[in-house]
Amino acid sequence: MYDKYTLKEKDTLKSVADKFGTSVEVLKSINNIYFDTDIRQGMDIIVPQNKQQYFNYYTIEAGDSLYKIAQRYNINPTLLASLNGLNMSDYIYPNQEILIPKSGYSYYITAEGDTLDTVADMFKISKEKLIDENKTIYLLKDQVLVTKR
Numbered sequence: 001m002y003d004k005y006t007l008k009e010k011d012t013l014k015s016v017a018d019k020f021g022t023s024v025e026v027l028k029s030i031n032n033i034y035f036d037t038d039i040r041q042g043m044d045i046i047v048p049q050n051k052q053q054y055f056n057y058y059t060i061e062a063g064d065s066l067y068k069i070a071q072r073y074n075i076n077p078t079l080l081a082s083l084n085g086l087n088m089s090d091y092i093y094p095n096q097e098i099l100i101p102k103s104g105y106s107y108y109i110t111a112e113g114d115t116l117d118t119v120a121d122m123f124k125i126s127k128e129k130l131i132d133e134n135k136t137i138y139l140l141k142d143q144v145l146v147t148k149r
Contacts, residue, residue: 002030002143005047007039020047026085030142046138054107054146055083055099062094073100082109083144110143123147 013024070077084098
């Protein structure tokens with residue numbers, strides 16, 4: 001669910017995040033970028049792909065917590081946090097937008113040491129189907145992979 005993007009001359013993390021419908025925090029997390037100044041023209045970064053197919057958006061309201069939102073949508077709270085580049089202990093703010101996984105799909109966030117074989121086995125599908133449904137797979141830590149149930 002990721003693509004490679006080559007940074008252009010005037011690109012900033014904010015402009016790239018806006019272009020791909022994600023957040024600066026997510027870009028920093030999936031690319032191991034710590035400071036906005038860590039990017040330069042010609043650098044390749046990983047960007048999320050086609051989120052509308054797999055996710056809905058939810059706007060945080062006063063009194064919300066990741067745990068309450070996860071309960072409301074019947075999803076794993078740790079998965080919800082990870083999909084949004086957050087930790088369960090992170091503070092969320094009213095009007096902040098987060099991704100909610102759509103039903104009908106299985107989601108997996110890669111871990112160090114994962115291989116195509118182990119991830120395909122976890123989904124109980126062939127490697128070919130895993131690749132077909134995710135197009136670009138880097139098997140970097142914290143990459144989100146999706147397959148239809």
